[in-house]
Amino acid sequence: GDSVTQMExxxxxxxxxxxxxxxTYTATGYPSLFWYVQYPGEGLQLLLKxxxxxxxxxxxxxxxxxxxxxxxxxLEKGSVQVSDSAVYFCALSGYTGNQFYFGTGTSLTVIP
Amino acid sequence: xxxxxxxxxxxxxxxxxxxxxxxxxxxxxxYMYWYRQDPGMGLRxxxxxxxxxxxxxxxxxxxxxxxxxxxxxxxLGLESAAPSQTSVYFCASSYSQGNNxxxxxxxxxxxxxx
Numbered sequence: 125g126d127s128v129t130q131m132e133x134x135x136x137x138x139x140x141x142x143x144x145x146x147x148t149y150t151a152t153g154y155p156s157l158f159w160y161v162q163y164p165g166e167g168l169q170l171l172l173k174x175x176x177x178x179x180x181x182x183x184x185x186x187x188x189x190x191x192x193x194x195x196x197x198x199l200e201k202g203s204v205q206v207s208d209s210a211v212y213f214c215a216l217s218g219y220t221g222n223q224f225y226f227g228t229g230t231s232l233t234v235i236p
Numbered sequence: 237x238x239x240x241x242x243x244x245x246x247x248x249x250x251x252x253x254x255x256x257x258x259x260x261x262x263x264x265x266x267y268m269y270w271y272r273q274d275p276g277m278g279l280r281x282x283x284x285x286x287x288x289x290x291x292x293x294x295x296x297x298x299x300x301x302x303x304x305x306x307x308x309x310x311x312l313g314l315e316s317a318a319p320s321q322t323s324v325y326f327c328a329s330s331y332s333q334g335n336n337x338x339x340x341x342x343x344x345x346x347x348x349x350x
Binding site: 130156158160165166167168169170173175213217223224226227228229 | 240269276277278279281284294326328336337338339340341342343344
């Protein structure tokens with residue numbers, strides 16, 4: 125079945141460091157891929173998405189490219205801020221669109 | 237801009253008690269979902285609905301029931317609460333079919349079963 129594997133955390137970075145959170149997926153057909161962010165005490169918020177191979181999603185300085193050949197959708201940011209501290213979830217929506225599959229989440233802490 | 241609203245935000249129950257969690261969305265979305273979030277396990281789908289009057293089982297449906305009598309509401313029921321159901325519950329909704337539609341989440345209900 126469809127699934128998402130996400131790098132385990134927690135991740136701790138200094139402010140202005142480069143961030144990469146790895147995400148790989150298994151799916152039949154042509155899924156859409158998403159990154160969500162969850163701040164403490166809140167629900168998940170959509171950060172970015174990509175709906176077909178080679179698409180790049182971007183938002184708030186974060187980027188991720190849909191790589192079909194490596195079945196990956198890694199999240200990157202060139203210079204993290206303290207306000208980026210949160211839990212990040214990779215997710216895919218299978219070809220039926222009925223269900224999402226989430227990774228286990230990666231906790232990021234950015235220290236000044 | 238209410239989006240997805242969950243009621244209540246917190247609740248403590250005793251084993252064997254019953255309760256209903258309410259999810260309401262004002263975006264005219266067709267699809268609605270209930271997840272539970274547990275440490276180290278990400279989000280797991282409990283039940284979902286693809287339209288008013290329909291429901292379907294997700295990954296972990298046992299011990300829960302749902303109803304979608306109105307398009308904007310999706311109720312999650314625990315008939316006889318168990319400590320294993322202590323979790324954070326999230327409701328989500330999405331617009332329609334098509335796998336490029338993102339899900340929109342509520343802020344969660346934190347439920348403790350003693």
